[in-house]
Amino acid sequence: MGGGDLPKGFPVPQPTTSYWQIPPHPLANHRTTPCLPTSSTLDYIIIGSGLSGAAVAHKLLSHDPKRSILMLEARTAASAASGRNGGNCRAGWWLNFKKYAEKLGEVEALKFDALEAQNVVDMAEFVRQYHVECDFEDVETADTYTVQQEWDDLLEVLRFREEVQRRWNLQEREVKRVWEGEAARKHLGLPDLVGAVTYHAHTLNPYLLVSRMLELSLDKGLNLQTNTPALAVMPVSESSDSNAKWEVQTDRGVVRAKSVVLATNGYTNALYPGIADTKFLTPGRSQISAVRSKKDLSDHPVQRKSVGVNDRGTGDYFFMRAPGLKGAGDVIYGGGRFISKTKDLGITDDSKVNEAIAQYVKWSVPDVFGREAWGKGSKEVRDWSGITCYTPDSFPLVGEVPGQKGLWASVGMNGHGMAMALRSAEALVGMMTTGKEPSWFPKCFRVGRAWTGEKTTVRPLDSVA
Numbered sequence: 001m002g003g004g005d006l007p008k009g010f011p012v013p014q015p016t017t018s019y020w021q022i023p024p025h026p027l028a029n030h031r032t033t034p035c036l037p038t039s040s041t042l043d044y045i046i047i048g049s050g051l052s053g054a055a056v057a058h059k060l061l062s063h064d065p066k067r068s069i070l071m072l073e074a075r076t077a078a079s080a081a082s083g084r085n086g087g088n089c090r091a092g093w094w095l096n097f098k099k100y101a102e103k104l105g106e107v108e109a110l111k112f113d114a115l116e117a118q119n120v121v122d123m124a125e126f127v128r129q130y131h132v133e134c135d136f137e138d139v140e141t142a143d144t145y146t147v148q149q150e151w152d153d154l155l156e157v158l159r160f161r162e163e164v165q166r167r168w169n170l171q172e173r174e175v176k177r178v179w180e181g182e183a184a185r186k187h188l189g190l191p192d193l194v195g196a197v198t199y200h201a202h203t204l205n206p207y208l209l210v211s212r213m214l215e216l217s218l219d220k221g222l223n224l225q226t227n228t229p230a231l232a233v234m235p236v237s238e239s240s241d242s243n244a245k246w247e248v249q250t251d252r253g254v255v256r257a258k259s260v261v262l263a264t265n266g267y268t269n270a271l272y273p274g275i276a277d278t279k280f281l282t283p284g285r286s287q288i289s290a291v292r293s294k295k296d297l298s299d300h301p302v303q304r305k306s307v308g309v310n311d312r313g314t315g316d317y318f319f320m321r322a323p324g325l326k327g328a329g330d331v332i333y334g335g336g337r338f339i340s341k342t343k344d345l346g347i348t349d350d351s352k353v354n355e356a357i358a359q360y361v362k363w364s365v366p367d368v369f370g371r372e373a374w375g376k377g378s379k380e381v382r383d384w385s386g387i388t389c390y391t392p393d394s395f396p397l398v399g400e401v402p403g404q405k406g407l408w409a410s411v412g413m414n415g416h417g418m419a420m421a422l423r424s425a426e427a428l429v430g431m432m433t434t435g436k437e438p439s440w441f442p443k444c445f446r447v448g449r450a451w452t453g454e455k456t457t458v459r460p461l462d463s464v465a
Helices: 051-063 092-104 106-129 147-167 182-188 206-219 265-271 356-369 421-434
Strands: 040-049 069-072 137-145 176-180 197-202 223-225 230-235 244-252 253-262 281-295 305-309 316-320 330-336 378-390 395-401 405-413
Touching: 040 051, 040 244, 051 069, 051 206, 051 265, 051 405, 051 421, 069 206, 069 253, 092 106, 092 147, 092 421, 106 147, 106 197, 106 244, 106 421, 137 147, 137 182, 147 197, 147 253, 176 182, 182 197, 197 305, 206 223, 230 265, 265 281, 265 378, 281 356, 316 356, 330 356, 356 378, 395 421, 405 421
Parallel strands: 040 069, 040 253, 069 223, 137 305, 253 405
Antiparallel strands: 137 197, 176 197, 230 244, 244 253, 281 330, 281 378, 305 316, 316 330, 395 405
16 A cells, blocks of 8 residues: 555554445545656646545646656655544635624635635536546535534624625535424424524545546646655755755655645655745644435435534535435444544544444444434445544645745645645646635735734735636
């Protein structure tokens, strides 16, 4: 599987096999060339082959196929969080809109809201444009509540957000429908609900999506080297005659480039101490299970829906695999980190699962569905884990590392990369190729805040995208 005997904090060998990675993709152990291009200076070295790295490569090469790009992956292709997440693509952080507006100002809150919504649209457009076979489904997603006070608080957030949008003459990008009481319970088939908000989203096999993105870049000249951990990233000596600015050490040799992109998410601290010293990024182990009822639930109302269980303090979410797909009827259920005293933070080992969390999930699925609806007994399909990465303010770090010209990052996706990573890559490529931030880019994503902690200021009205 690659990874080797690496220091703590690097990707471990033999991670759990996610539901999505069976069978492995043909690119799993791909090496474009037998040896690393150690004798030449590359335009870019991208470290990490997940959604962030794959999207950056795809966008760079789509703009200019002549660029020389090397991608280093410590293990197999798309083997980290992007190949082992919950399979949802939904703009669910509108729930934080009021908090963001109070902390950052309305314009920044609107910018993030727009980025998240557009990211979901862009993901769907990518799948359709390139005919990506990844079990992509248009679904209705629901944020659900079982506690009346929590539901009332959510309705206040919804009212506040709508008021701000009206004040700024903005239309809702994705219309949200409110279901209360019995209407919510009947619509979703979940017995304990006091309310739900539904809107458009998608489910998919994320591993196949990222693998296809990598294939498209390989067709345009990307050099992908799997099972090749980056061990250190360092500036090239000023005395060197090369026009390279950075070098990356691996156990297969040293490679050099004008620019290096860290798409390393939860492994960033171990690879680049300059970011680790800020203590801004915290890796964590997230966990998902696939279970199925022994009862036929093919007519259950939750079919072709994804659900966020929002008011239990769990961060739980789930969806049921649609009829016609491999594993139809399997419920993909993530969350339960609260079961761990440490919330499984500070962990970069995805070779195992937390058994207490696994047991919690297996109990939660029939509980959420209702014991009568779920029936007697569950079939346990698979448990797996993945390493995610968190920041204190919930936003990623996207841009050039301060004082390190040519070192770029798109990391810290807070377990929400399916709704942020593609647009973050678009912004990063814009910065790398034009030297400017896109007008729609939220300042709260800027890399520099990890060092300075500076308060975000807002852009003028006419720049809200």
